[in-house]
Amino acid sequence: MKHIGSPKLTVAVDCIVFGFDGFNLKLLLIKRALQPQQNKWSLMGGFVNESEGVDEAASRILQTLTGLTGVYLEQLHVFGGVDRDTTERTISVAYFALIDIERYKLQLSHEYAAEWFPVQSTPKLIFDHDQMVEAAKKKLQYKAALHPILFELLPSKFTIPQIQSMYDAIYNVSFDKRNFSRKLLSTGLLIKLNEKDKLGSKKGAFYYTLNKDKYQQNLYKILGLIIAPEHLQLL
Structure with a gap:
């Protein structure tokens, strides 16, 4: 029987990095350094080495391009369209990361011209990155x-308006302020601090912190209280 050789495939990793600055949900992008589409906006990406797994590659690439370590990173999907890369057959394993922008602001690498864009107004990206x-x-x-x-996107202390801004951006809707606040507080998942953020208004907004133990015990309690079913796009 004639042996048929295995097709040559290249495996890449692309990282979709979401960040929250206290007001806006953003996406971290870089300028592509290689042809084709050199200097076009791209996700954080690179190739998987023979000596590492894809999870290791994702962490390494994210650290190399941004200087970030220990962030929330989760595998999303495998993108393997035949013509997704015009130079060679490349399969990409996509990951998404969540970070608090303020916490890591000073760690981002400037070597690769990384830049934050609001998720509603990102530029056209290369290949199938959109x-x-x-x-x-x-x-x-x-x-x-x-x-x-x-809550990986939030600082250790936050205000209810900040949480609402984050949810508004993620679902691309404007939730009713009073209902959102009332429903969120009714879950008992937040601990109120005796401290206010007065940057947004003279009256100010109280800071809160997450009761992590209670959240773990009530993972599904928030569903239906804050987010109406019509706003969910379940996969």
Whole structure:
């Protein structure tokens, strides 16, 4: 029997990095250093080495391009369209990361010209990266209602207006302020601090912190209280 050789494939990793600055949900992009589409906006990406797994590659690439370590990083989907890369057959494993921009502001690498863009106004991206971003947005909407990962985007203390700004951006809607605040506080998941943020108004807004133990015990309590079913785009 004639042996048929295995096709040559290259495996890459692309990271969709979401950040929150206290007001806006943003996406971290870089200028592509290689041809084709050199100097076009791109996700954080690179190739998987023979000596490492894809999870290791994702962490390494993110650290190399941004200087970030220990951030929330989750595998999203495999993108393997035949013509997705015009130079060679490349399969990409996409990941999404969540960070508090203020916490890591000083660590971002300037070597690769990394820049934050509001998720509603990102530039056109190379290859199928726009498709990756849309898939990551939908995944984030789903997980935001069922899991505490959104608090990875927030500082250790935050205000209710900040949380609402984050949810408004993720679901691309404007939730009613009074209802949002009332429903969020009714979950008992927040601990009120005796301290105010007075940057937004003279009256100021109280800071809160997350009761992590209680959140873990009530992962599904927030679903239906804050996010109406019509705003969920379940995958």
